[in-house]
Amino acid sequence: MMGKKTVIPFGPQHPVLPEPIHLDLVLEDETVVEAIPSIGYIHRGLEKLVEKKDYQQYTYVAERICGICSFMHGMGYCMSIESIMGVQVPERAEFLRTIWAELSRIHSHMLWLGLLADALGFESLFMHSWRLREQILDIFEETTGGRVIFSVCDIGGVRKDIGSEMLKKIGSILDGFEKEYSEITKVFLNDSSVILRTQGLGVLSKQAAFELGAVGPMARASGIDIDMRKSGYAAYGKLKIDPILETAGDCYARTSVRIREVFQSIDLIRQCIALIPEGDIKVKVVGNPNGEYFTRLEQPRGEVLYYVKANGTKFLDRIRVRTPTFANIPALLETLKGCQLADVPVLILTIDPCISCTER
Amino acid sequence: MSFFTMAKTLIKSIFHGPYTVQYPLEKKGPFPASRGRIEIKIEDCIFCGLCARRCPTGAINVDKTESRWSINRLRCIQCSYCSEVCPKKCLKMDSTYTAPSFENVEDEYKNARVPDNKENNRNIAGAC
Numbered sequence: 507m508m509g510k511k512t513v514i515p516f517g518p519q520h521p522v523l524p525e526p527i528h529l530d531l532v533l534e535d536e537t538v539v540e541a542i543p544s545i546g547y548i549h550r551g552l553e554k555l556v557e558k559k560d561y562q563q564y565t566y567v568a569e570r571i572c573g574i575c576s577f578m579h580g581m582g583y584c585m586s587i588e589s590i591m592g593v594q595v596p597e598r599a600e601f602l603r604t605i606w607a608e609l610s611r612i613h614s615h616m617l618w619l620g621l622l623a624d625a626l627g628f629e630s631l632f633m634h635s636w637r638l639r640e641q642i643l644d645i646f647e648e649t650t651g652g653r654v655i656f657s658v659c660d661i662g663g664v665r666k667d668i669g670s671e672m673l674k675k676i677g678s679i680l681d682g683f684e685k686e687y688s689e690i691t692k693v694f695l696n697d698s699s700v701i702l703r704t705q706g707l708g709v710l711s712k713q714a715a716f717e718l719g720a721v722g723p724m725a726r727a728s729g730i731d732i733d734m735r736k737s738g739y740a741a742y743g744k745l746k747i748d749p750i751l752e753t754a755g756d757c758y759a760r761t762s763v764r765i766r767e768v769f770q771s772i773d774l775i776r777q778c779i780a781l782i783p784e785g786d787i788k789v790k791v792v793g794n795p796n797g798e799y800f801t802r803l804e805q806p807r808g809e810v811l812y813y814v815k816a817n818g819t820k821f822l823d824r825i826r827v828r829t830p831t832f833a834n835i836p837a838l839l840e841t842l843k844g845c846q847l848a849d850v851p852v853l854i855l856t857i858d859p860c861i862s863c864t865e866r
Numbered sequence: 867m868s869f870f871t872m873a874k875t876l877i878k879s880i881f882h883g884p885y886t887v888q889y890p891l892e893k894k895g896p897f898p899a900s901r902g903r904i905e906i907k908i909e910d911c912i913f914c915g916l917c918a919r920r921c922p923t924g925a926i927n928v929d930k931t932e933s934r935w936s937i938n939r940l941r942c943i944q945c946s947y948c949s950e951v952c953p954k955k956c957l958k959m960d961s962t963y964t965a966p967s968f969e970n971v972e973d974e975y976k977n978a979r980v981p982d983n984k985e986n987n988r989n990i991a992g993a994c
Contacts, residue, residue, distance in 0.1 A: 559922060562920075563920070563922040563947075564922075566922045566943060566945050566947070567922070630872065630875075630876065631872065634875060634879075637885050644897075647896075647897050647899075647900055648897045648899060649899065650899070651897075651899045651900050651901035651944075651946070651959070652900075652901055652944070655943075657901070657943075657944075657945040657946065657947075665950070666899070689874065689875055690875065692871050693871045693872050693875070696867065696868045696871050697867075697868065697869070697871040697872065698867045698868065698869055701867050
């Protein structure tokens, strides 16, 4: 029997959402039959700003697209300009970029795990996740000078070096982190209160994930082997990366993928510390870029696409960023269909939404 | 599926004591590399204006004729790009943060080497 349809507005302000996104949930009784998204609450026009700031100054704007994967936005932009100008980045700089990128992934996933615990109402788990994340933020502050916005990635390399003693210290901090983190993961993966809220919820089949263009952990939890790091940008070509895949496609699988990715990132940083060569960290870049380029790289939330078009002057023609959250919204709408209203917050969190990225 | 998985962590936390810094009693200083605020050694400044031209937010103003260097602290994003391009290395990134301020004013510095400005060689905006 068909129930009466009700529309419930969800967001833009909601306790579970750190950033504003609005969804109109069409409900039949307590079941969601359709979700209609609307975005645009925090559009800042950063892509337009490329006409006002020269291509070197824009590095700092690119970093501010997102507060969580700020380093990777700066890195994606710098890689695009370097490719257009044919600049070969020193090997040490590529390793340093990889280390910071993987630390960013750990910090982003820890933030997400905390938010998930918070959405489930598991306050102490939330606190412990963020307590561990603090160690990573301290590494950032000690090595780059900033906790969130690092300003270390520059066109032609990086602006700060990490000394061998600091690299050793990072290794030892990560050893302690891994020990404490593995204790917390047991709660996420085995505890009844977490499993009851996540297992079997919001199943996205492999076919649906492929057709809707899901990226990152969302796609990998549905069994699609897609990870841009395997394309070998920065120093990833020299590291051993095993893909992390799950096949269930539910919230539990997505949690599991992200949890295992943190261990993978720790492993990658250790490989970097072992392999990092001595040498310069930056080459001098002269002249202006002329040409266009697409860069694809893997952020914590999935694949980001950078399109940069330059015209030979110091101001770029166009920059376009396709962020992972934007690509995951169709998949989110698919998973929302048929779920209960009470599960909506957890399902929205499960794509790890970053709305400031999406709207730029 | 299991129960009381959090117990070990919780018991450890009870005996560990607070993980947070007990702020008023105990202060956590910045790391030496922290980017807090830009400091200028005005005696060495040649007022070339390179810092003002490179600043991504246009926070710095340089007036060569009056030997004046000023910075809007609220516009500065602490990227330390200016200190990198400074030919005389008179700009330095200090690790302590700027204190919160009530007014959006520019910190102004004038060069003491210019005789007329001797009296003005101070931070006009006050310590903010």
